[in-house]
Amino acid sequence: MKVLYLEDENLLGRIVKESLESRECEIDWFTNGHAAKPALESADKYDIAVLDVQLPGEDGFTIGQRLREKFPNLPILYLTARVQAKDVLTGFEAGGNDYVRKPFSMEELLVRMRNLVQMRKGGTASPAPDQPGDAPATAPGKSSSETYEFGQFIFDYPNLRLHFRPPGSEGLTHQLSHREAELLRLFVKLKGQSVIQRKRILLDLWHDDGFFNSRNLDVYVRKLRSMLEADPRVRIITLRGVGYRFVVE
Known part of the structure; x- marks a missing residue:
């Protein structure tokens, strides 16, 4: 190192x-x-x-x-x-x-x-680039090479980028930290699940569910919410004392 x-x-x-x-x-x-x-x-x-x-x-x-x-x-x-x-x-x-x-x-x-x-x-290893003209079409909500589409967002997980692409606008790109990208990928993969247990998130991402990591999770959820609020149809809902729901309407 x-x-x-x-x-x-x-x-x-x-x-x-x-x-x-x-x-x-x-x-x-x-x-x-x-x-x-x-x-x-x-x-x-x-x-x-x-x-x-x-x-x-x-x-x-x-x-x-x-x-x-x-x-x-x-x-x-x-x-x-x-x-x-x-x-x-x-x-x-x-x-x-x-x-x-x-x-x-x-x-x-x-x-x-x-x-x-x-x-x-x-978190930053990128897949091999496609040859020109060979890029497969991706249906909304599906993933290709760890790229996800939901609402008006395109989430490029390998490159840690969240693109906001509203119709008729150039939109905005957020550069995510590794932890932000890991958390967002977990939410997206569990989209629509009734409860995403807080304990599960902490153990999956931090391998520890102690107090300070729990507070750290709160910080990252707030950061993601601030990025996602551009599309009101995409929400991270807090279920107090239990966990979260990731909703795309």
Whole structure:
């Protein structure tokens, strides 16, 4: 893994850098956003960004949000001593894919990093392109090469894109994060099912149904709703305490 790492505590930074390098990672370590500016501008060369939250100058959340806007597929992991749920939610809303609480073990950090990188590789693999003139017609609501049509949307799962295509308009394209795409694909596949259990979503996507992942799910549902509200016929309905329904009228 090639890792962009921001941590202002010199002792901790050195320990993490040396430990990860001993595990066949390549680490570019910076102590603040200003020093990391050239690396941040070309962060697509990294497999993952690991950001301490409490940095001098720009904090990790601000830097992470900027990275997410410029490099939507880059996995971002926050390191934080904050334990309040609102702080964790802030991190996810600022583009984070995961977080590790300080103090942490190197084993936990490495496992979480590898998981995010593996998910990114699995989520962005594109199918072989069709030859010109050979593209098959796709009926509404069906899938071809993991492309789904519902309402006025075309969901290109392999390329993490959601296209809104109303009649007579050029529409709009949203670039999704890997987790947003995974969640939307689950909803689409279970379209019309009376209940999509919340627990099932958490176990399928996070492999854990704990409190913080549950709050993370709330954030991603809100993000998807904001994209889907362009077509009122497409709705994610919350069934309190149970789960969701994905409805296309």
